Amino acid sequence: MKKGTAKTVRVFAIELALYTVLVVIYFFLVLHLLGQWLYELEIHHRYTYAGIAILLIIGQAILLESLTTFLMRLIRGRFD
Numbered sequence: 001m002k003k004g005t006a007k008t009v010r011v012f013a014i015e016l017a018l019y020t021v022l023v024v025i026y027f028f029l030v031l032h033l034l035g036q037w038l039y040e041l042e043i044h045h046r047y048t049y050a051g052i053a054i055l056l057i058i059g060q061a062i063l064l065e066s067l068t069t070f071l072m073r074l075i076r077g078r079f080d
Helices: 003-044 046-079
Strands: none
Touching (some): 003 046
16 A cells, blocks of 8 residues: 555544544533433424424534544644
């Protein structure tokens, strides 16, 4: 394997592992902080629940991607 390819695979593996950890943390944080409220919302206000669930998904994508990008810039500085 070429040196550049090996570096790219290594950085991708680190990014994938980092993103996995962040998603798991986010999941349990939302479950702990918003779980009961979201459950009640689902039972009593289905359309509001759907809107908030979509906003949470979009917020998760933006937040985790930004955080992963920031952390990868820090990590790449150490590998270069």
